[in-house]
Amino acid sequence: NAGVTQTPKFQVLKTGQSMTLQCAQDMNHEYMSWYRQDPGMGLRLIHYSVGAGITDQGEVPNGYNVSRSTTEDFPLRLLSAAPSQTSVYFCASSYSLEGANNSPLHFGNGTRLTVT
């Protein structure tokens, strides 16, 4: 059971370039989300989805787009990369919406993105 798989593991972009961070889960989880992790800031929610075809904004959505065409996949798109988007990005999924004991968030191992 692979869990949550993120690709690529590392990426370097130039300012203004676009790219898509991939996230796939094989646990049939309805809820998926994207976080970014920065030193001193903890994990901050970018976008989330409660099921295929449904997405919503989190705390820091600007500069990012998402779509959810299948239950398994939840890609994150950077349309025009900026140095402020240098961060570690984590995708997470859970069986239900609570993210608590009976439905913990399962995280991938992250994508380390540098924008120069």
Next chain:
Amino acid sequence: QKEVEQDPGPLSVPEGAIVSLNCTYSNSAFQYFMWYRQYSRKGPELLMYTYSSGNKEDGRFTAQVDKSSKYISLFIRDSQPSDSATYLCAMKAAGGTSYGKLTFGQGTILTVHP
């Protein structure tokens, strides 16, 4: 001011020590309280979960929630080098528009020396 405040450390202790990790918060709507552990170059994994106030014990780990003081703690007894990681507190309000929206602390880096 952040909704959740956590001392980032770093915290360095000898093997066998009792470790205390803490978070304070300002949002009185938070009902679910969690601790995640994150090893280097890995994603966080759920370590402890508590609903509302009270204590929960799991092996060497004890989580405490004091909602009146808006303060949560994680205690690690007989700490081991394998406990060296970043510990993140996380919180969530119940239902409504808070679905799936965990608010995380900044994380505390813990190192346990052999």
